[in-house]
Amino acid sequence: MNEFSPISKSELTTLMATALAEADDVVRMAWERIRIEPQKWRCKLSVYSGDEFWAVAVTGNQVIWFNDIEDGFNTSPFQTRGVIDVVSFTQSRFSEILNALPEALSAEVFARAGASSAVPPALRGPGTIVRRQTTYWVTQPNAGPMARVHFSGKRESRFVEVDYASAEISGKHPLLRDYQEAWSNLYVSNAQRASVDAFERVQACVSESSEGWRRFEEYGAGAQIFQAGHGLFMCAPVSLIREVAEVVSRCGATVSVTSEWKEKGSGEDVRVLLFGQSFVVADAFRFEF
Numbered sequence: 001m002n003e004f005s006p007i008s009k010s011e012l013t014t015l016m017a018t019a020l021a022e023a024d025d026v027v028r029m030a031w032e033r034i035r036i037e038p039q040k041w042r043c044k045l046s047v048y049s050g051d052e053f054w055a056v057a058v059t060g061n062q063v064i065w066f067n068d069i070e071d072g073f074n075t076s077p078f079q080t081r082g083v084i085d086v087v088s089f090t091q092s093r094f095s096e097i098l099n100a101l102p103e104a105l106s107a108e109v110f111a112r113a114g115a116s117s118a119v120p121p122a123l124r125g126p127g128t129i130v131r132r133q134t135t136y137w138v139t140q141p142n143a144g145p146m147a148r149v150h151f152s153g154k155r156e157s158r159f160v161e162v163d164y165a166s167a168e169i170s171g172k173h174p175l176l177r178d179y180q181e182a183w184s185n186l187y188v189s190n191a192q193r194a195s196v197d198a199f200e201r202v203q204a205c206v207s208e209s210s211e212g213w214r215r216f217e218e219y220g221a222g223a224q225i226f227q228a229g230h231g232l233f234m235c236a237p238v239s240l241i242r243e244v245a246e247v248v249s250r251c252g253a254t255v256s257v258t259s260e261w262k263e264k265g266s267g268e269d270v271r272v273l274l275f276g277q278s279f280v281v282a283d284a285f286r287f288e289f
Contacts, residue, residue: 006068009038012054019095023104024133030103034059041065041078046087053084064097073097107135111150115284118169119273123147123287125166129275132159139167139275145289153283155179155270164276171271174210175281179270181237182260186245189230189254198251199223205247209240226253 034057041055057064063078072091076084122144131138136150206216219236238260245255269283
């Protein structure tokens, strides 16, 4: 038997509930049709032979189960209930399992098939966001019909308030820098020599650079680096790293920037849909009246 610390049933249930709470109604209903009460299944043919894992769903001759050793969900074939025949070493988050359901894939296809490059005039505001789902939001303009806005390839969203003064789609926006630029790491040493207000200056730099849309906490560990004296300070888009590095250097610490890499995809098609201060970052948007 392999030695590992198995996840408890309650921990597993909580883990799945978090992702389910963010899923669309149709996806939750689809999951309800295939889910089973978590039960231990035994591995038959793998390095885990004899080990038992929580099975959470059955569809056809496939079982969806949680691999405690690799810390992720697998989909594997089976012939006899209670026995996992073959183990794949490709782990998935539970949200990825949900996104792979036919209902979720259909929503993606639907949104991309009728994508629009601009918000229809009737929805440009003012209005109200009346419902939010993973792959669509429902909006009610003050003057005009209610509409459903579908997303394809959603990367990020933030909901601030139901009412919005204006709505627009943009391909050039401070929020998109995370997806359109390469990233790098910023390391700091001799941080104890930095001025007492160094961290406040860094926070202000991030806010100003993103025109108020981003905070330092989205990229870095916090002010404790100035107490520790050295370490990884920030991971962010290259242009922001350069700006923050200049601020930290002026404050008296030593900085070092690593080589660049792509963090969140190419970002070639990514757009942001803004409803006032609320937004969705995605590859495509479709408006349905």
